[in-house]
Amino acid sequence: MTQPTSDGRDPLVVVSGLNKHYGDLHVLKDINLTVGRGEVVVVLGPSGSGKSTLCRTINRLETFEDGSITIDGKPLPQEGKSLAELRADVGMVFQSFNLFAHKTILDNVTLGPIKVRKMDKKKAEELAQQLLQRVGVEKQANKYPAQLSGGQQQRVAIARSLAMQPKVMLFDEPTSALDPEMINEVLDVMSGLAKEGMTMIVVTHEMGFARRAADRVVFMADGEILEDATPEEFFNNPRTDRAKDFLSKILTH
Amino acid sequence: MSTLFDQFSFWSAFWMTIKLTLGAAVGSLILGTIVAVLRLSPVPMLRFLGTSYVNIFRNTPLTLIILASNLVLWAKLGVVMANSKSPDFFNTNNFRLAVLGLTVYHASYVCEALRSGVNTIPLGQAEAARSIGLTFGQSLKEVILPQAFRGAVVPLGNTLIALTKNTTVAVTIGVAEMAAMLAKVTEDDPGLLNQAFVLTALAFVVLTLPVGLAVSWLGKRLAVKR
Ligand SMILES: Nc1ncnc2c1ncn2[C@@H]1O[C@H](COP(=O)(O)OP(=O)(O)OP(=O)(O)O)[C@@H](O)[C@H]1O
Numbered sequence: 059m060t061q062p063t064s065d066g067r068d069p070l071v072v073v074s075g076l077n078k079h080y081g082d083l084h085v086l087k088d089i090n091l092t093v094g095r096g097e098v099v100v101v102l103g104p105s106g107s108g109k110s111t112l113c114r115t116i117n118r119l120e121t122f123e124d125g126s127i128t129i130d131g132k133p134l135p136q137e138g139k140s141l142a143e144l145r146a147d148v149g150m151v152f153q154s155f156n157l158f159a160h161k162t163i164l165d166n167v168t169l170g171p172i173k174v175r176k177m178d179k180k181k182a183e184e185l186a187q188q189l190l191q192r193v194g195v196e197k198q199a200n201k202y203p204a205q206l207s208g209g210q211q212q213r214v215a216i217a218r219s220l221a222m223q224p225k226v227m228l229f230d231e232p233t234s235a236l237d238p239e240m241i242n243e244v245l246d247v248m249s250g251l252a253k254e255g256m257t258m259i260v261v262t263h264e265m266g267f268a269r270r271a272a273d274r275v276v277f278m279a280d281g282e283i284l285e286d287a288t289p290e291e292f293f294n295n296p297r298t299d300r301a302k303d304f305l306s307k308i309l310t311h
Numbered sequence: 312m313s314t315l316f317d318q319f320s321f322w323s324a325f326w327m328t329i330k331l332t333l334g335a336a337v338g339s340l341i342l343g344t345i346v347a348v349l350r351l352s353p354v355p356m357l358r359f360l361g362t363s364y365v366n367i368f369r370n371t372p373l374t375l376i377i378l379a380s381n382l383v384l385w386a387k388l389g390v391v392m393a394n395s396k397s398p399d400f401f402n403t404n405n406f407r408l409a410v411l412g413l414t415v416y417h418a419s420y421v422c423e424a425l426r427s428g429v430n431t432i433p434l435g436q437a438e439a440a441r442s443i444g445l446t447f448g449q450s451l452k453e454v455i456l457p458q459a460f461r462g463a464v465v466p467l468g469n470t471l472i473a474l475t476k477n478t479t480v481a482v483t484i485g486v487a488e489m490a491a492m493l494a495k496v497t498e499d500d501p502g503l504l505n506q507a508f509v510l511t512a513l514a515f516v517v518l519t520l521p522v523g524l525a526v527s528w529l530g531k532r533l534a535v536k537r
């Protein structure tokens with residue numbers, strides 16, 4: 059189970075034999091996926107193929123029936139305190155940002171470090187300032203989320219995740235709710251993280267990002283992983299008809 | 312008019328009404344929050360407890376609850392809420408039983424007001440809280456309840472106004488509040504009744520009108536911008 063990934067990395071996220079249903083709908087069908095430390099995996103696929111569900115299941119925001127998920131060798135525990143601890147190691151960035159609406163930007167970023175990591179307030183604020191600077195929103199620290207643009211909010215959400223010093227970060231369509239002119243400011247931050255060696259699983263429709271930043275592309279349709287390849291392989295020689303069809307629709311826009 | 316104040320202790324009745332209101336407001340805010348937390352809990356048994364509480368106490372007439380606090384809790388079960396050797400035992404005991412009854416009844420409304428506040432919060436807030444590793448309790452305390460209270464200012468205010476007026480039910484167990492004073496006037500000096508009724512109504516308006524105004528102002532000011 060802890061064999062290195064194909065390119066010799068140490069496996070960090072291992073999903074094996076994962077199955078999940080919503081009632082009669084079989085959303086995730088026997089998913090096997092290993093993400094190595096420092097690897098960036100982009101998940102592509104048509105709407106409704108189960109990409110979000112996969113991300114949410116890895117973070118245990120959703121339950122699953124069958125199979126196992128381990129993070130850094132540790133299996134996902136049942137609901138409770140140990141699950142909360144494990145979640146702290148898995149960062150998640152949502153399509154709709156989900157910044158805490160009643161807290162300032164600074165407090166959004168310091169909440170986790172103070173409450174979960176038990177960092178003292180002053181240290182947490184220094185860390186938060188550093189991270190806000192890194193994502194380029196340090197000037198907004200004392201504002202509330204609703205006072206920021208979507209792109210700024212999403213960068214704060216990334217900083218909030220980073221403040222937990224996660225082992226892996228999940229991104230579920232982080233730029234889909236943004237106006238076009240704000241997409242790049244978020245993708246730039248993500249590319250920076252990828253270069254610095256953050257382990258990332260990214261659901262996105264941004265093909266440019268997938269080509270540039272991904273080590274691997276995983277293509278899903280109808281709850282199954284149909285392809286798992288390097289970006290060059292996938293974009294130049296997709297093997298399945300579903301993937302060819304998907305690419306022809308995306309790339310003609 | 313002066314007899315109303317001298318002989319029938321208008322002011323002390325007014326003060327008693329205020330004390331009942333404040334006591335039960337604090338009590339029902341605490342108890343109602345606990346019941347709301349039960350209803351939000353991921354544990355089915357706790358949710359069932361919370362739901363049952365609301366269904367039972369919201370659907371029981373307040374008069375029945377107040378009477379029961381005296382006739383059942385105290386008289387039958389011997390629950391004593393004051394020092395039984397004190398010369399003021401009956402007054403204190405009945406006052407506390409009334410606060411208890413009012414608390415238990417209005418907690419169900421506080422719970423429902425809070426739940427309506429919770430419904431103003433997008434699901435993503437709780438998910439974000441969980442995803443940074445907060446436990447269920449921490450998510451409630453740091454993220455959900457603060458936003459729920461802000462979203463529930465208006466229904467909570469309405470509950471406070473209803474509670475203020477509902478304190479008059481305490482007359483049934485002999486608490487010397489405004490309605491008890493009116494009953495005494497009716498018996499002892501019916502000539503004063505018109506005055507007494509008008510002044511009592513005015514007293515309640517004085518208590519509740521500012522609450523209504525404050526609530527609509529606060530409701531706007533505290534609303535969480537999304
Ligand atoms: N809570 C839920 N209850 C029932 N069905 C759900 C639920 N969430 C998602 N589904 C269904 O599961 C399937 C997969 O959904 P999912 O959101 O994972 O797809 P996706 O690949 O992320 O799609 P998109 O690109 O539109 O975001 C869809 O058919 C969806 O309707």
Ligand SMILES: [Mg+2]
Pocket residue numbers: 109110111230231
């Ligand atoms: Mg999705």
